[in-house]
Amino acid sequence: MEPTKATQFNLNRLIRKNVRNMTPYSSARDEYVSDGSEKIFLDANENPFGDGINRYPDPQQRILKSQLAERKGVSPDQILLGNGSDEVLDLIFRAFCEPGRDNVITVPPTYGMYSVLASLNHVENRKVLLKPDFTLDLRGLFTAIDEGTRIVFLCSPNNPSGNSLPPEQITEILNNFKGLVVLDEAYIDFSDQKSWVTVLSDYPNLIVTQTFSKAYGMAGIRLGVCYASVEVVTVLNKIKPPYNVNELTQRAALERLRESESIEGEVEVLRSERRKLERALDGLDFVRHVYPSDANFILVEVDDADRRYSEILKRGFIVRNRSNQPLCENCLRFTVGTPEENRRLIEVLIDLK
Helix, strand or coil: CCCCCCCCCHHHHHHHHHHCCCCCCCHHHHHHHCCCCCCCCCCCCCCCCCCCCCCCCCCCCCHHHHHHHHHHHHHHHHHEECCCCHHHHHHHHHCCCCCCCCCEEEECCCCCHHHHHHCCCCCCECCCCCCCCCCCCHHHHHHHHHCEEEEEECCCCCCCCCCCCCCHHHHHHHHHCCCCCEEEECCCCCCCCCCCCHHHCCCCCCEEECCCCCCCCCHHHHEEEECCCCCHHHHHHHHHHCCCEEEEHHHHHHHHCCCCCHHHHHHHHHHHHHHHHHHHHHHHCEEEECCCCCEEEEEEEEEEEEHHHHHHCCCCCEEEECCCCCCCCCCEEEEEEEEEEEEHHHHHHHHCC
């Protein structure tokens, strides 16, 4: 295909016609934004008996976005929050992919929800396998792209392989693809590489997704974050449910953001434990290969994944058998636990024959 620089990116061409023409729903809390003064709210048909959660949450999560914007060096209107990253990804499909006509590119082995959401939205998913070293097959990727390709999904650090994709490969796609590039950075806090949020202004076709589920330790509150241009976020805000991030989630996230030292300390412990676990795994007779990881997990090729999974399970540890994924035959994925959990796991693994 002919190279198309990111400066020639035309977002309007990608927006589905019905989305472009629709009038978004306007909630009561969109139409009146509190200025902090005391008012009697009789506009949203809420139960008036206060229990702390009887009122609808801020549909734009303004306070939470302002905190994230300050941390990430972006504007609050470059942020979209969702009920987990999966909602954010689904909104991207619904905004920019015409069902039954358009297609997206994914690069297995990778996060499985990209494929699920493509099927759900009736969008063709063109799978271009990673190379055996889990880097991108750029020739294959650009061959798969045509005029109907709207989005390329990349996960870096990648799940389940754990490696970060080479920055120069990501840059080549951003500079030569006239659609959107969604870069999933769920595990970026465990990597030495910088987040691509820092270069959003250079690439109008870049969308970066992150999550509170991993480094922030808040998988239970279901909060995903999207960073993109104001124009992209405006489109996504147009179609998101009005109160998609509940009040309890917003409060919990704000409280956690105030604990930056604790978060950084936990991340450093997990990085140190990852290295310790890598060394231990590498010395086991039944382990064939330990893949380098920039995430909070390690992908390991073993002699017989089904057998080793069962043996480990019987000893009280649940790991993930990833053998059904491309390029992952006989591979187990180990999440890095607490120091004590890892110590006990290593003892169990050493004891296996």
